[in-house]
Amino acid sequence: MRTTVGIVGAGPAGLLLARLLDNEGVDSVVLESRDRAYVEQRQRAGILEQGTVDVLRDAGAGDRMDREGLRHDGIELRFGRRRHRIDLPALTGGRSVTVYAQTEVCKDLIALRLEGGGPLLFGARALAVEGAETDRPRVRYLHEGREELLECDYVVGCDGFRGVSREVFPPGAGRVFERTYPFAWLGILADVPPSHDELVYARHDRGFALLSMRSPTVSRLYLQVPGGTDVRAWSDGRIWDELERRLETDDDWRLRRGPVTAKSVTPMRSHVHEPMRHGRLFLAGDAAHIVPPTGAKGLNLAVGDVVTFARALAHLRGTGSAERLDAYSATCLRRVWQAERFSYEMTALLHRDPGATPFEDRIQLARLERITGSRPAEQDLAEGYAGFPLE
Ligand code: FAD
Ligand code: DHB
Numbered sequence: 001m002r003t004t005v006g007i008v009g010a011g012p013a014g015l016l017l018a019r020l021l022d023n024e025g026v027d028s029v030v031l032e033s034r035d036r037a038y039v040e041q042r043q044r045a046g047i048l049e050q051g052t053v054d055v056l057r058d059a060g061a062g063d064r065m066d067r068e069g070l071r072h073d074g075i076e077l078r079f080g081r082r083r084h085r086i087d088l089p090a091l092t093g094g095r096s097v098t099v100y101a102q103t104e105v106c107k108d109l110i111a112l113r114l115e116g117g118g119p120l121l122f123g124a125r126a127l128a129v130e131g132a133e134t135d136r137p138r139v140r141y142l143h144e145g146r147e148e149l150l151e152c153d154y155v156v157g158c159d160g161f162r163g164v165s166r167e168v169f170p171p172g173a174g175r176v177f178e179r180t181y182p183f184a185w186l187g188i189l190a191d192v193p194p195s196h197d198e199l200v201y202a203r204h205d206r207g208f209a210l211l212s213m214r215s216p217t218v219s220r221l222y223l224q225v226p227g228g229t230d231v232r233a234w235s236d237g238r239i240w241d242e243l244e245r246r247l248e249t250d251d252d253w254r255l256r257r258g259p260v261t262a263k264s265v266t267p268m269r270s271h272v273h274e275p276m277r278h279g280r281l282f283l284a285g286d287a288a289h290i291v292p293p294t295g296a297k298g299l300n301l302a303v304g305d306v307v308t309f310a311r312a313l314a315h316l317r318g319t320g321s322a323e324r325l326d327a328y329s330a331t332c333l334r335r336v337w338q339a340e341r342f343s344y345e346m347t348a349l350l351h352r353d354p355g356a357t358p359f360e361d362r363i364q365l366a367r368l369e370r371i372t373g374s375r376p377a378e379q380d381l382a383e384g385y386a387g388f389p390l391e
Helices: 012-024 036-041 050-058 063-068 088-092 102-115 236-247 298-319 328-350 358-373 375-386
Strands: 005-008 028-031 047-049 070-072 074-079 082-087 097-099 124-130 138-143 146-151 154-157 175-190 199-202 209-215 218-226 260-274 281-283
Touching: 005 012, 005 138, 012 028, 012 102, 012 298, 028 124, 028 138, 036 102, 047 050, 047 298, 050 063, 050 097, 050 298, 063 102, 074 358, 082 088, 082 375, 088 375, 097 209, 154 298, 175 236, 199 236, 199 328, 209 236, 218 236, 236 260, 260 328, 298 328, 328 358, 328 375, 358 375
Parallel strands: 005 028, 005 154, 074 199, 154 281
Antiparallel strands: 047 097, 070 097, 074 082, 124 138, 138 146, 175 218, 175 260, 199 209, 209 218
16 A cells, blocks of 8 residues: 555544645545544543643644533642642633543544545554664554555654654664653543532542542543552542542542543653654654643643654645655654643642652652742643644
8 A cells, every 4th residue: 555644543643633634625534443443432631721722723633622522721730738720721811721531532533534544544553663764664554363554654653651752863863862750540430510610639648539520410620649650459439438548628529430441550651752843753642742641631742743754744735845844853842841840840739759858858848838828830831731832
């Protein structure tokens, strides 16, 4: 098979890229190792920045998001049993975020791609990207038991943290910047209306807790747990009890409990692979960078990367200039590092580090007091949360 852009991976990055290219009249083939149900049901991100919402809408992929997504104009920081609301539009010149799950973004993009008849192969596992240094890169992949070759002008590796695209970089051609954290997130989905109408980020002596949601009837909640935690050690009752303790306030706020429908543990890491391009292979999304989830940045960064690639390719086709494509990695990395910084700082602000000294604990509380007591400090957090603009 032959195409202009070979896309490895049908997560949000690969699916949105396929849509953006379709809109530009550029043909592409998407290879996804898992089946459609897996991609549509994998519980992950829930928060879309304003810029992501705008991109999806402009791409003609925002109809259901506009009907069913929940616009949020604030988040709550909770610590010392007190609540502090961050008013996002007031602090950012009108920007807000939208609660619309990654599962739904993927469902919408898959439906659009299949309606348009564009190739999207499920159960197609890329084995290797070859010839990245030539003008005919290829993806070798396995589909229906046969090994096949996809010949391309460009390959975009959207195959997530555990994909194969990054292997293209010869030793010495890439550099990894990384940090692992000694804790993880235990996340649940529950069939119960959210206990608050906005997200609550809570710092507690027992660890971080987050109250989020998927819809007016479905709650999504997270607890900081030690790295390597086995989810089976946490019964539903134990999870609710712990959430209640970490989220408790001095006022009459109460946590609503309900049936838990999903439960999983996610490790936390920061990871950046530089550069994000080798020859005609471009990395996008989690294939190039991971952030700890505290700032809700991962999916939004993936969107920024593929928009940057699609615009750069359109520029080349429109003007003959490869200047923007050549600048792809540097352009993406500027925004990536701001999101890495923000996610790192949000993580440090809200989690209990088991190695922290009593002095560092006090500094953490002083940071929270500063953010909630100073408008410029609060504004800095709000700007980061609402999202860094695309160049
Ligand atoms: P992925 O979603 O990982 O997609 C990669 C795809 O490639 C997968 O479908 C995979 O099956 C496929 N693939 C892998 N290898 C191959 C291969 N060899 N051949 C073919 N296909 C392959 N982000 C936010 O912005 N906001 C949030 O609120 C948020 N919350 C999160 C909460 C949790 C608990 C977690 C775990 C993550 C969260 N994120 C959040 C991060 C977000 O989910 C990711 O950043 C996002 O999924 C990245 O999209 P992607 O398309 O780059 O990669
Ligand atoms: C969700 C995930 C996040 O990482 C976050 O910061 C906020 C919300 C969520 O899954 O709803």
